Structure formats: C-alpha cells, structure tokens
Amino acid sequence: MSFFRNQFANVVEWEEFRDDMIFWKWSNREIKKGSKLMIRSGQDAIFVNNGKIEGIFENEGSYNIDSEIIPFLSTLKGFKFGFNSGMRVEVLFVNTKEFTVKWGTQNPVLIPTPQLPGGMPIRANGTFNFKVDDYVTLIDKVAGMKDSYLVEDVKIRITSVLDQLLMKWISREGKDMFNLQANASDISKGIQEDLDMQVMDNGMTITGFHVMSFNYPQEIQDMITKTASHEMIGNLQKYQQVTMTDGIASGNVKGGGAASDMASMMMGMNIANEMMKNLNPNQNPPAEPQPEPAAPAPSGDHKKPNFCPNCGVKNEGANFCPNCGQKL
Template identity: 30%
Template sequence: MGLFDEIKKKLSHEFIDIVEWLDDSQDTIVHRFERYQNEIKNGAKLVVREGQQAVFVNEGQLADVFGPGTYELTTKNLPILTTLKGWKYGFNSPFKAEVYFVNTRLFTDEKWGTKNPVMLSDDRFGLTEIRAFGTYSFRISDPGNFVINVVGTDSNFTNYEVNEHLKSLIVTRFTDTVGEANLPLELYAANTSELSETCQEVMHPEFERIGIDLEKFYIENVSMPEELKKEIFEYSRLDKLDMGKLAQFKAAKAMEAAAKNEGGTAGAGMGMGMGFVLAQQMGGLVSPAPVAATGAAAQQAAPPPIPQLAYFYALEGKQQGPVSFERLGELFAARSINRDTLIWKQGMAAWTALSEVDELKSFLGGNTPPPLPGA
C-alpha cells in the first residue's frame, strides 16, 4: 500500500462523523464501536437506539453514558470526558475514546443448573445429595458499571460469556440458600416456587453489584438419588401408620416366610400354629373369633396364647420397663430400640442383645422362630 493510500485510509476513518451500532445478532450484550486509532471527530453524531446505551471510556476510566436518542458530541454534552481530557471550551479537534454500545433489552429463558450434587444434612437421612436446574432472566441496569467491572476491553461481549459468570454466582447462592433453609428433605421438591423467590431475593444484590438486574429466577426441578427417594416415600407412609399394627404385620410376614422355608407337612403345621397365635395377638384383625369347639374337635383346637412375658430394656444407659411383647415390637418398629438394644426377662442369666433373644428375632424379619411349647 502506497503512502497516498495510507493517508486516504486514515482520513476516511478519522472523519467518519456518525457513531452507531446496528445489532444484527441475538446474543451480543456489549459491542465496542471500532474506528481508526479510536479517534472521533468533535461534533460527530451519536445515534443510540431503543434498547441500547452508549458508554464512553477514557483510558480504562468510565466517562459519559448516553441513553436512547441522537446527540452531537461536543464539550457541552461530554462533560465528564471533557474534564478527563482537560479540554477547553471550543475544542474542535478529533479525540480518542472508546465507545461501548450496551444491549439493555431483557434476556429471557437463560438456563442454569448444578454441575455437581449439592450436599445437605438431614436429621433423619444424614448427609444427602440433591441436584437442581431452572431458568432466569436479566437485563443490564447499570451499563457503565457493567462495562468497567465485567466486560473490560472485550470488543464483542456475548450472552454466553456473561452466563458463564452468572451461572457460577447462581449455583453458589442457591447452595447457600437451600443449606440455610433447613427444610425437611422431601419439601424441597414440593416448594420450588417459595424457594425460587427466596433465592432471587438473596441473589439480587449480587447481580446489582455488577450492574445487572435479575428480573426472574425459577427452580424447575429438584432431584435426588432414586434410593433416597424410595426411602423418603417409605418414611412418609410409616409416619401415617399405627406403629403397633405395623409391628404385628411385620411379625406376620416373618412367620409366613419361616413356614414356607420349612417346607412339607411339618412346615405347614408350624405355619398353621403360628397363624393361630398371630390371630390372637392381633385381636381378631386377621380372622373373626373362632366358635368354641366341642367333643373330638376340642382336642384339635388351637393351643392357648403364649403367656405375655414382661421384658426390660436398656435405653441411654438406663433400665426401662417392664413392657409386653407387643409393646416391645412397637418400640422396635418406631426405631426407639434396635437389634443391639440390651434385653432382660425373668429366667435370663444376663442382659442380652435383642437380636440374640429367640422369641424377639421375629422383629428382624426373615428369621425362624423357636418351636412352640410342647412341640
């Protein structure tokens, strides 16, 4: 390129007197107006369209900001830049400054989600993990602040770039919020609307600090591992059940399993005997009270119920009781005691773990009970 061409190019750029940005994209948030050596002619026309603001920056320092409209760039309407440059009244030479056009429209349906599970502590289930995702919408509320603190010298700052920054901020604040909410685990998925509003209130100052207005924030789904979900469902059902009846039901299932495992005639006979005992323990819930037998039939009638023994148990180092067999089953079903709880009754030489007491093994499920008296 010859010297004449170089001078011609310089002059053609230097004396362009219209500064504007026609946005032909869907994702550009900030666009830097490009011209030769950053020179703008004094008296040039600045055109700012609806949904835009123009930010003037001088050597990394925020100067003047213009909203929608058409302006003549002079010392009169560039007061901050005039002060920074030290211009005198009537200045009429080209000047250098960076001009950034900021898109101030509402950006909607932006996606967010937790890349890694969020750890929560629950009183009933211990440490658990949840994941969440949703959408949010935002707009640039303070273009000057946003350009200086986020954009920097990027000539074409896109929606993707700001979203990467915002998603990290969202996940951090979401984790803090759900941790401090201290809700029962099953309520997180059932209260997404209330949780969304709380998260938005918490995040709004953080967005505002960098010149962004968080218009909407939605949590669309809160998920957890399948095994934990099943455990929560089971717990919710147990919470509605009569613990005494539940203990009797579990004992019945254990007896049925034991009878099937024995097999043959002996197993069937044992199953029948245990069935009669269970019917009497459940107070007629399984079948109606039998009609009194007479004659030869009386000899084959069911044996009388097993005497209700009195049991003592240890809880937090203290002796509790005495309680009946049924009450002990209720305590086990309600998790007040467990398989390692120490048990004593009359005739036992020493305190013994519940899982080692023969007639109490039915609480554990799937164990064969001891033979009936006289068998």
C-alpha cells in the same frame, strides 16, 4: 475540502451486535467531523474518555456527532475538529434488555440430612433474570478490561456459587428434604438476594430467580412415591387391595377367569364398604333383626284335659277344676 470531509466521515454503531451480548466497545478509532452515531432499539451509547463517562445517550436514532453529540459531552464540549484530525474517544454500547438464563446443577448437591449420613444428593434446574443497572460500575470493573461481555460470562459466575447457595437455603430452617418443591418460592427468594450481591459489583442486578424442579436419585424418588401412595391409601388393608388390583390388571394374579372375577368382585365390595365408611364416618351400621325368643316348654310330660272328667266343666289350663276341685 468537501472531498476530504466525506472521506473521513464514519458511522459509530454497534457493529457486532448479538442477542446474548451485554455490551460492546467501539474503540481505537478516531471520530471524524461529519461522523454519525447510530443507536438502535434496546441500546444505550456511552461516550468514555480516559475511563470517565462523558455522556450517555439512550434514545434510538441517527445523530450528527459534531453538532448533536459533542455539545452534550461533559468535558469535550469545546472540542474543535481540525483539518485531517479527529477526536479519539471510546463509545460503549450497552444492551438494556432483561436477560433470561436457564441454569441447572452439573452435579448433585449433597444436602446434609440426619436420614442420610453422606447427605441427600439433589439436582435442581430453573431460570434467572438480570440486567445492567449501573454504568459507572460496569465501566470501572468490567468494560475497562474487556471489549465485550456475554451472557455466558455472567452465567459462569452465577453457577460457580449456585451449589453453595442451594445448600444454604435448602438446609435453612429445616426444609422438608422430601418435599422441597413446596418450599421452592422461599428458597428462590433467598438465592436471588444472595446472587444480587454477587453481581452488584459488576454493575448488574438479579431481577428474578426461579427453581423449576428438584430432582432426587431414582431410588429416593421411588421411596417418596411409595410413601405418598401409602399415605393416600391410609392403611395396610387398603394397600393390599390396591396391590391385588394392580396384580389382576397386570396379569400376575393367576387361577383362571373365574378366580380373577371372584377376587375382583370381593375387592370391589370391600373397597365400596370402605368408601361408604369414609363418606359417613359418624353413621352407625343398621342393627340386624334379632329372632324372637321361643316360648318356654311346659314342665313335665302331663297334658291337662280340656274338660273336667268329674263334672264336665271346661278347663282353662288350671291344675284343679274350678267347679268341683278335681285334680286335673
């Protein structure tokens, strides 16, 4: 009898484990008396009979099925192993970890915008996270028809609706088409909520969704970069200064070393003056010293004598002598 018991003994375990496998079904075999259940870290084992969950076992370890598992099964508690007979039941092994998946738009998403009649073509990429959270729904909607389920299966379902969700949440509330990264958090949050509704009917939940970057066509990106540089510079004069500086640095400004040095010196002085104005916008420039007005020239060509020719008294610049009244 012992010989036959050992011959029928088997191990119920996840035989085809992969990191990207969400669940795997042990089925179409009988569980014999003396069989063991092997649960590894990050796995749950679910006993299913006729599509109904009999018991869920979450703690890792090795268990004797006839003595440690069957007594906890809902409708199979009274099952008795007979000689040369076993219990036919399915065991679903579920990966309990949170999966992280990279995503990216395969084609540009055309976002409606008044500036471009055909729409703004935008690509995006990032990651999303999900995990199994409802075993009953998972078995009813997925495991009842499949022997295994991969992360790639979920990714295909997610990416099939992602373009529409990106269009919805980018266009919502008039997002700035040229600065979408500033709104990435709000866009990601809205998409996560919608995606969660998509996978909920499969017994899973989206635990995170992130947009890492938005990518524009090269000509649009060049325009954004040029506009940003103009705003940074502030006005046309400064833009011309920067353009000339770039020209000198690249060797496009010709005319010899002296011309280049003179242009560099002039630009340096102008840029320094502009920087001082920006640092002290309320400070008035010092007033330049004004020359003193010249003394008015005396009228006529007649020069007054220093002494009166009549009486010899010293003259103080008067037209008549103060002593004798002689006209000077």
